[in-house]
Amino acid sequence: MGVIERDPYTGHGTTGHEWNGVKELNTGITRDSAITVLAQEIKGGGADSFPNVYTRDRYLIGGKNYEILYFAPNNEKKGRDSVPFKKLTPLVFVDNKLVAKGWPAFDSIGQVNHIQVPDHK
Numbered sequence: 601m602g603v604i605e606r607d608p609y610t611g612h613g614t615t616g617h618e619w620n621g622v623k624e625l626n627t628g629i630t631r632d633s634a635i636t637v638l639a640q641e642i643k644g645g646g647a648d649s650f651p652n653v654y655t656r657d658r659y660l661i662g663g664k665n666y667e668i669l670y671f672a673p674n675n676e677k678k679g680r681d682s683v684p685f686k687k688l689t690p691l692v693f694v695d696n697k698l699v700a701k702g703w704p705a706f707d708s709i710g711q712v713n714h715i716q717v718p719d720h721k
Contacts, residue, residue, distance in 0.1 A: 667693045685720040
């Protein structure tokens with residue numbers, strides 16, 4: 601069983617693996633800056649426009665661009681690797697600014713905006 605930590609934004613308990621590599625990301629950071637931070641601990645090498653991002657989803661809702669990057673601490677990639685969503689950490693950007701990170705926050709945003717959140721339980 602993993603160590604239970606508290607998400608500093610929601611107060612919800614979370615396993616430690618969720619926050620490796622994303623602790624430095626604060627709300628308001630731009631997507632490009634977040635990608636730079638994520639690239640600092642990249643594993644596997646090679647050119648990668650989305651380092652440590654397993655996959656991403658994009659939506660246009662009410663004239664705003666929503667983008668969800670699913671952080672993978674070991675640089676796993678959809679199509680090459682098989683990783684359950686519960687092992688990933690969603691990073692939610694609205695108009696290129698980070699507004700939330702972690703499943704509890706994404707669940708709330710998804711419910712309000714009618715976004716189908718992947719099964720992560």
